[in-house]
Amino acid sequence: MKNLCRSVLLMTIMSFASATAIAQEQPTPEERAYKFRTSLFQTFAWKLGQMAGAKGQDDSAAFAKHAADLAQLSSLIEEGFQIENSLPEGSKAKAEIWQDFEKFQSKAQALTDLATDFTEQGAMANFDPRKFGSKGCGGCHRDFKIKD
């Protein structure tokens, strides 16, 4: 009986301990937003690479598809910045985003517009990944992202 009591007690303690561990591992809403947007931005870099690769292979259908994906993905930028001043540890976002959200939105829209332009037939010929990056990505980073 004594042993049974002891093991019940032990199990209770263990389940409390793991419940606490789970509670500590839950990301805060700010951390989740940060994770969402950094994953999103990484898909942008991927798509830009896919566009460059498609141009290298002279595959205009694939190029237009990746450009359309990027345009679509860029419409999700705002969703990652819904929580005001969500700047958890590691974030490179600037607080200026929420001080001038309209300007931030216009930079996001500029990327959507630019990517949409490249879905047009024949647009692939004018694509230069560096120029695209400077205009569509750097235009926002210069104002709203802390330099690496």
Ligand code: HEC
């Ligand atoms: C409207 C603004 C905006 C646009 C447009 C934008 N970015 Fe960003 N980007 C940011 C901000 C802000 C951060 C920092 C987010 C953070 O750390 O909380 C960021 C971070 C990143 C990161 C780092 C992600 C990580 O893992 O930490 C990459 C990569 C990136 N952007 C790539 C791109 C590329 C490629 C484009 C263009 C195709 C682009 N971004 C367009 C605002 C923008």
